[in-house]
Structure formats: structure tokens, C-alpha cells
Amino acid sequence: ELGGRKAKVEKMFGLMDEFLKNDPISLQKDILDHVEFTVARSRFSFDDFEAYQALAHSVRDRLIERWHDTHQYFKKKDPKRIYFLSLEFLMGRSLTNSVTNLGIQDQYADALTQLGFDYEVLAEQEGDAALGNGGLARFAACQMDSLATLDYPAWGYGLRYQYGLFRQIIVDGFQHEQPDFWLNFGNPWEIERVHVSYPVKFYGTVEEEVLNGKKCKIWIPGESVEAVAYDNPIPGYGTRNAINLRLWAAKPSDQYDMESYTTGDYINAIVNRQKAETISNVLYPDDRSYQGKELRLKQQYFFVSASLQDIMRRFKDLHRSFDEFPEKVALQINDTHPSISIAEVMRVLVDEEHLDWSKAWDIACRIFSVTIHAVQPEGLEKIPVDLLGSVLPRHLEIIYEINYRLMEELKKSFGQDYDKLSRMSIIEEGAVKSIRMANLSLACCHTVNGVSRVHLETLKTRVFKDYYELWPQKFQCKTNGVTQRRWIVVSNPSLCSIISKWLGTEAWIRNVDLISGLREYAKDPDLHTEWKNMKRVNKMRLAEYIETLTSVKVSLDAMFDVQIKRIHEYKRQLLNMLGIIHRYDCIKNMDESDKRRVVPRVCIIGGKAAPGYEVAKKIIKLCHAVADKVNNDPDVGDLLKVVFIPDYNVSVAELVIPGSDLSQHLSTAGHEASGTGCMKFLMNGCLLLATADGSAVEIAEEIGAENMFLFGAKVDEVPALREKGTTLKGSLQFARVVRVRIPSKVFPVLFAISMQFGSYVAARCLGSKVFLYVLGNVRMVRDGYFGFKDYFKSLCDTVEDGGDFYLLGYDFASYLEAQAAADRTFVDQEKWTQMSILSTAGSGKFSSDRTIEEYAQQSWGIEPCKCPF
Ligand code: Z57
Helix, strand or coil, rough: HHHHHHHHHHHHHHHCCCCCCHHHHHHHHHHHHHHHHCCCECCCEEHHHHHHHHHHHHHHHHHHHHHHHHHHHHHHCCCCCEEEEECCCECCCCCHHHHHCCHHHHHHHHHHHCCCCCHHHHHCCCEEEEEEEHHHHCCCCCHHHHHHHHCCCCEEEEECCCCCCCCEEEECEHHHHHECCCCCCCCCCCCEEEEEEEEEEEECEEEEEECCCCEEEEECCCCCEEEEEEEEEEEEECCCCCCEEEEEEEEEEECCHHHHHHHHHHHHEEEEEEEHHHHCCCCCCCCCCCCCHHHHHHHHHHHHHHHCCCHHHHHHHCCCCCCHHHHHEEEEEEECCCCHHHHHHHHHHHCCCCCCHHHHHHHHHHHHEEECCCCCHCCCEEHHHHHHHHHHHHHHHHHHEEEEHHHHHHHHHCCHHHHHHHCCCCCCCCCCCCHHHHHHHHHHHEEEEEEEEEHHHHEEEEEEEHHHHHHHEEEEECCCCHHHHHHHHHHHHHHHHHHHHHHHHCHHHCHHHHHHHHHCCCCCCHHHHHHHHHHHHHHHHHHHHHHHHHHCCCCCCEEEEEEEECCEEEEEEHHHHHHHCCCCCHHHHCCHHHHCCCEEEEEEECCCCCCCCHHHHHHHHHHHHHHHHHHHCCCHHHEEEEEECCCCCCCHHHHHHHHHEEECCCCCCCCCHHHHHHHHHHCCCEEEEECCCCCHHHHHHHHHHHHCEECCCHHHHHHHHHHHHHHHHHHHHHHHHHCCCCCCCHHHHHHHHHHHHHHCEEEEEEEEEEEEEEEHHHHHCCCCCCCCHHHHHHHHHEEEECCCCCCCHHHHHHHHHHHHHHHHHHHHHHHHHHHHHHHHHHHHEHHHHHHHHHHHHHHHHHCCCCCCC
């Protein structure tokens, strides 16, 4: 045994000679070679972008090296693999993440300095890979990083969109969308595999056939499109492992239009071929409205079919019988978007591999697990039966068969309870007969994961109540996480050094639990000094960025208060705006001595609105209208600045998060499944102002509720408050016209708020409860105080005449209280810094490493497979 190992090690050292070297001289040589032979520029004349390209290619070589070793090792060991299917991956930039994970960032920085380049400047040349919308997609990217780092034998599968998420440009305060030409200058982070390609079929008919005396169905497709693989190596940190994210692009198939050739219409045949490519052309930019679009369904099936062919080919290389399939393969479906894969596995096993239905179903049920990210039943994906029947006729039949058998089984448990049966059915009858993709997943998957504890609770008690009662063991909580590699090590290097210095080790980068060791020093004045310096430097970078983009000068002494995320009514950016208007109105009513007590704020908002989401677009315009007014008002000065950061994306987040003091997470309780942005802020020592929703509940448990600013209605209060909404309406009329002075003796807290903020507040008593209304501020918007009166009318209606579904009115009072508490704390910098340190120290649970360990052990049943060295 010992001798064997020694021989192996010797062999490895022999091989080491051939590995690419990472000393600065070798790196310089490689970079210059790439300048000359890859970028094809002169070694003596190339610009920053070309230097970036050459640099990226030299990193790519090093990634490929590890990728090869890892996959050779996986092949040799043949462990059970996890295949992670997701329609979206939000990877952002790759350069710094790669050199960090490869552990050669310093060497590269030195190499470039010697060549007369600045690493930071070159890194800024890279554009984002934005093949996703928001949280769901970025979470997928974080999970890939953790899978690689923890040495799991994992593959990611997705779609290589030609155009990622649109670029947001702002013209006169309005959002406009522009295509994201991310591939125009080449993408050094992918490897095209022209030889790894599979045909994907659509349309056609289903016919019966007799095979060995047995009747079976065969699908005669009407169209075939080729899926070509593009591999994106994902390096782990502190390991040689680099796993693969394989993205599929659509190409015309060679058999595609043979018939047209024979008719002689050669030119048309060639032109028509190009239509195939539309499948992977563009990412859908509205993440949660399912409109039954044919192209969307084709995208889903396209990547699922190609991925499954690839997975099955790999399996068949080493195994004869599908009996072993569940021992070698775990399939994770990210939300229901890839859930057509359930029908596809059944089709392949039954129609092509000729397994019995029940055998095939048993296999399917043992390989699939799903994570649900939606909260509302309305958020669940449905596919019209007519559409599915036309695009994938055989899959529709299979889903009917699955449903028939499911209903038979359910009848055994529930008898003739037809209400229940129809709720649980995969098929929804109604105006548009549709397939409920969530129910298909529930029927098949052995595990159904929620993304936070409150979210799982909602799934169990409301959204999937019937299924939970039937199969409680399927339902599991896997609270989301984010990777500390990107969100601390890469994006906040100063914080990274502080943590390593105080813990005396870098081990927390792979084992983040250690970060709690910082608690011990939460009061240490030396740490406080370092911590505050770190924050100030990060704020300086952010302030420069803000000034370049928006020409607004901000004071570093102000509290940087940030809300960055997709614009959605439930995330209540409007509540933030009403708070800002309120603050502005208060400042306007203050005399000079009052003003001296105001904590200066820079309110930063960023995010994209889905192109068709009118209300969200109006919120963006309101941010700009208010910013215009406030930022140019000499009465306000540095006390309040409002900034909208355009084109929010992963790279912008990497810059903004480390430089913020306070971050806002304002979803109406029960609407945010988890939220992952808050975890990034937490790690970076930014205090959270949040509702008790999604993962914020668990964050409060970890760091202590006293270390954040919680406010608002609780999850279980929301339904009753909505009911009451109509009865409160009468008082709204009153609130519109009257400015209320609050008697200090009766309502000391409210009085304090009104003193701090002025009086554009309406209060009302209901029994022992006091409600404060936002309507004073809405009134200002409605009256045209910020211009665009007609345009903002419908936005104002959502909180006034529209019944205020998201409860801005109800939550406003406690929102202002939480804001006031944040102001008071900020004045006490020692207290603030202590809370900030405790936030970072308590963030360990919210690493995606923890999330992935839970998935590996509880859902997938996989073990690490670490490539030697
Ligand atoms: C999306 O980004 C999320 C849920 C969805 O149903 C869709 Br579609 C897109 C988000 C949730 O809103 C977040 O709360 C959650 O943190 C994230 O998914 C990752 O689970």
C-alpha cells in the first residue's frame, strides 16, 4: 500500500514538470504569447482590453489543465454524480474569481506590474456573463462555486444564450432596454466542443408500433435542431478540482431540410436553417410571469434533452443496465423550469430503452429532486396543454399517463374527494387547460426543497398543503447561501485580510464556520480601527463610481443606505421611496438647529424592471424624479442624497455591497422565498434593515435580532391585515387632507418620529393600535410635487385606491421607527462597528458551502471526489 502510494506520488511529480508554471516570469511569457498568437497583436503594442484578453487566455489554460485532471479522475473513480439543471446561471465576471480560486492572484499581479500593467485595470475590462435574471440564477452560480470547492463530482447544465439579460440604460429617468452583446468580443471562459453535440427533436406525431409482440409508442418528430456543448470550467478554491458548467447552443441540424433540397429551393433551405438558432438566442427577462410562450418551452426542452442525452451517454460508457442509474446519477432541477426532464427520462427509458413503465417510473423517482423558489401559487409554472401537445406530443401523452396513475394512487388514500384530487392533479382544467409543472415535480421527485425555513413552512401549509399531508418526508428545508469566495475574498479584499489576520488563518475561506471566531474581538478597539478604515476605503471607491455615473457628489460621512435587487412591487422599493420623500419633507420643515441632529444619508437604489412590468418601471422613474428634486435642493445639502445606480448586475453588486453601511430588504412578509442579497451584505458587515421574511428570520437568529433593524407585519399577520384593508379605507380620505400633530404624552414613540421627521404623517387609532399612513407622501407624488403627475397616478393608486395589497400603509410606521433606530445607532460609531463585526461573525450559516453540504447529504447522496493535488 505504502509502496503503491509512493509510486503514484513519484509519477505525479514527473507529471508536474509538464504543468503550466505559475511564477511571474512564466506567467508573463504566457500572457505575451497569447497577445501575439491568440489575440494576434504585436507584443509591443496592445491596449488594456487586448491585455485582458491575453491574460484571460493564460488563466483559461490553467483552468483547462485542472478540468482535464478532474474529469479524468472522475471517470476513473466513477462516483455518483450530481447533475444540476438550471435555465439560468448568473456568473458575472470570471477573471478574479478564477485566479483567486487557483490561488495565483499575487503572482499574476506581480507579473503584470513587471509588464507595466495594473491587474485591477485589466480586470475592469471584463463584461458580465448575465445568463440569468436575479436571485435564482445567482444562487445557481454560488452553488457551482461551492460544489467545486467541496470536491463534489458535479456538472451544471444550462443554456448558452446569445443575449443575456438586457442592459438597462436610463434616459430622462426612464428605463430603456438594450441587447446584451456579451459574446461580441469573444468569450475566453468557454470551450466550444463542436464534437459534443446532440439532435433535439420537436413537433411531429406519435405512432404505435409492435415490438417483440408488445405494443409501443414511437414519436415521429417534425423538426430537429442540433445542441452544441460549450464548457465553462468552474475551479474550486484550495483544491485541484475544476468542475464543468456545460451550456448548450442551438445550431441547424444537417438533416434539417433535406426535403427542401430535393424541391430545389436551395436558398430558402439555407435561410431556414438559421431559424434553429433562435432557440438559444435570448434569455426571457421577466422571471416570474409565465405566458405560455412556445419559444420558452422549446428552450426548456432543448437544454433538458441535450443534457439527458449527454448524461445517459456518460452512464452507458461504463454501465450496461439502467438498474444502476440511481446509484450513479442524481438530477437536481432548479425550480420547475427543467421539469420537462421528468417526462423526457420516462420517454427515453420506456420508448427507447424499452423498460417497463413501472420500472422506469421507479428509476425516475429515485433520481430527481427539485428546489422550489416561488412563494405564491400564482408564481408556479403552467404549460397550456395545446402548446405542449404541438411541440412535444409524446411528452404530453406521458404526462397524462403519469397523472392517470397518480390519480389512481391518490384515490386509494383520499377516496372520492374530488376537490382534493383536482387540486393535486398535474392537469388543470379551466379556461386554458394546462400542465402544472410543480405538481409533475411533486409527483416524481424524492425531495422537494424550500429555500428558507419560512418558505418551506409556506409550501407545507399553503402552496402544497395536500402533497405535504400525503408525503411529508419529501419536504425539506435547505436555506440558501452565498459563496464567501466571491462575496468576500474577491469583492472585499481588505475585509478578507482583516478576517484572516484576526482569526490567524485563511481556513475560513473553505470552512466558513470559523468566521464566528471574530465575535471574541467585537469590542476590540484595534479591530474597530481596521474595520472602519476598511469600510471607508470601500465607500470611497463607491463614491467615485457614483460620481462618474450620476455626477452626484456624496459625503463619506453620510450613512450609505442601499437597496439593490430586481424591482418588484413585493420588494417594496416604493416603501423606500416614500420613506425618502418623508425624510426630505421633514428636513424641509426643520430649522438649522434641528438639522444639526440629522444623520446624513446617501440613499442608493439599483435594479432592473422586467420590460413589460409597468408599475416597476414607474418606480424607477419615481427614484429619478425624487433624486432630481432632492439632490438639487440647497436646503438639503449633504443631509440627503438619492442615487439610482443604472444597469445593476453582479459586478455592480461586488462594488456596492462592500461600500454600504445599511442595506434594505423590505418585502411584505411571506413574499420573499429566501433572499440572498441580504446574506452578501451580512458577510460584508453591513447592517440589515429588514422585514421578518425569508432568510432574514434565520439571520436574526444567528446574529441576534438586536443586531439588525427589523420591522413590519409578520408572516402570519399578513392575511388578516389584507382582509381588514377595506375597512381601513375610510380613514384614508381623512389622511389625505389633514396634517396630524401627534400628542406627545399619548404616543411618545410616534411623537418622537414626527419630531424627527416633520409632520407629513397621518395617524389613526384603532382600539389600542395606532396606524400611521404613508398617504401624506403619496399625496405629494400625486399632486405633482416631483413632476410627471399623470404618469405617477397609477403608481399612487396601487397604495391608495388599489387596496394596498403589499401593505405599505400598515408597515410604514414601524419602517420609520426602524429607520430612526438606524440613525440613532449610526451616531454611536462604536456600537455600529460592533454590530457590523457581529454581522460578519454571524454570517457563517449563510455560506452556500453549508447549503451544498445539506443538499449532498440529504437530497443527492453524493460523496466528495477529490482529484489528487
Ligand atoms: C427568482 O429569482 C426567485 C424566485 C423565483 O420564483 C423566480 Br422565477 C426567480 C428568487 C426568490 O425570489 C428569492 O427569494 C430567492 O432567494 C432566490 O430565488 C433563490 O432561491
